[in-house]
Amino acid sequence: MSNLKQVLYEKIMSWRPRTEKLLKEYGDVVVDKVTIAQIIGGMRDLKSLVTDISYLDPMEGIRYRGYTLPELFEKLPRPKGAEMPYIEGIIYLLFTGDIPGQREVTDVADEINKRRILPRYVYEVIDAFPTYSHPMAIFSTAILTMSRESFFSKKYHGGISKLDYWDPTYEDALNLLAKLPEIGAYIYRKLYKGGQRILSNPNLDMGGNFAHMMGIDKPYDDVTRMNLIIHADHESGNVSAHTGHLVGSTLSDVYLVISAMINGLAGPLHGLANQEVLRWLQDLNERMDGKIPTLEELRQFVWDTLNSGQVIPGYGHAVLRKTDPRYLIQREFCLKHFPDDPLFIYTDMLFKVVPEILMEQGKAKNPWPNLDAQSGIIQWHYGITEYDFYTVLFGIGRAIGICANIVWDRALGYPLERPKSLTTEMLEKIAMGEHTD
Ligand SMILES: CC(C)(COP(=O)(O)OP(=O)(O)OC[C@H]1O[C@@H](n2cnc3c(N)ncnc32)[C@H](O)[C@@H]1OP(=O)(O)O)[C@@H](O)C(=O)NCCC(=O)NCCS
Secondary structure (H helix, E strand, O other): OOHHHHHHHHHHHHHHHHHHHHHHHHOOOOOOOOOHHHHHOOOOOOOOOOOOOEEEEOOOEEEEOOEEHHHHHHHOOOOOOOOOOOHHHHHHHHHHOOOOOHHHHHHHHHHHHHHOOOOHHHHHHHHHOOOOOOHHHHHHHHHHHHHHHOHHHHHHHHOOOHHHOHHHHHHHHHHHHHHHHHHHHHHHHHHHOOOOOOOOOOOOOHHHHHHHHHOOOOOHHHHHHHHHHHHOOOOOOOHHHHHHHHHHOOOOOHHHHHHHHHHHHOOOOOOOHHHHHHHHHHHHHHHOOOOOOOHHHHHHHHHHHHHOOOOOOOEOOOOOOOOOHHHHHHHHHHHHHOOOOHHHHHHHHHHHHHHHHHHHHOOOOOOOEOOHHHHHHHHHHOOOOOHHHHHHHHHHHHHHHHHHHHHHHHHOOOOOOOOOOOOHHHHHHHHOOOOOO
């Protein structure tokens, strides 16, 4: 058993009694009430999910396993000479809850390395797509195709105790996490670089290897580490994480789960917002004929977008009520590496004008930027100008958190998800105080 799996096993064993006790002794304790506005309004803020992988505080932002992102960027081990920590370290942390040392990170790197090779048919499936397909559709399908590899499915159909579900799920999760960078990089090279694949370098860490397979020089390895780490999880209620949990609750295998969550991530109100930001900035650039706008011209552009009934991409959030710390981490990186990049200058100017405009408009509950406002311009700076591709990068990162969640869901025996729905008439009766149920 690998070090990661052994530690995970011990953690699961010591955690199970806590969940069992809550269910057995406190199962009837009321946690929250639900209003009609929440039922119609997408269950905002309804406390109805449990996860220990991460927690999102509206004011503070995300904590992974109790640590803020700035804390993690400081504590996690990093490759020699690198600015950003190992992605392997965040895998260890999210699965076990412990900050890894160099030994643990090396162990995860070995595990990833052993499992990264793609079956031949995955390349064939990717090659079979028309080149004008959206990379997220290709990405989701490539993952889905590998469902036939699932170790969990084989074990399940062969007969396995519920208490052991987590084990083959863990194997599937690690197998898939190791393969996602290979799939993502191949899709990129196939769609935009004439199909010239660059083979993996097993001597590199995940971030270094991804940059290598993309064919992009340093510091793109650090960009990849930062990017995958900040996208890895955002508690359970966002669409990709919730989709992962929901689909996983039927005991679908990890490939089916991650393909499904990728489809949720591909919507413009969720992960696709990072490509929308770039599209919007390009519109601005065209309108300004390449010159830097004045703050007044920028205000007009923002108002024109709002007045045409569109949202400002990269701003607002369903939970956060302040500037996303993931935005700030990336902003710091931009300030350090390319403060004079025109797109960064636009982005920073927007940071000055958009919040006050959204406040003046008075609709958005959170007028501040989220991570998507900044992530695409970093990719653009390092040569990935094909912004359709950005959400694939988000998906590779997000899969880490969702895989950790699915393994723990199975370890703690969380059941099939099945909320109850009502009809509009029933809600009307409840509103009038007539409902008797
Ligand atoms: C993220 C988002 C989907 C959250 O949605 P939400 O929880 O419904 O947000 P709110 O409760 O603040 O929405 C209230 C109103 O403000 C509007 N609003 C929210 N963010 C806005 C934005 N960035 N620009 C313009 N209007 C916005 C909503 O469209 C809604 O309008 P409506 O009452 O006419 O339907 C939303 O802020 C948004 O669309 N942002 C832009 C896309 C984006 O950046 N997505 C990535 C999120 S990480």
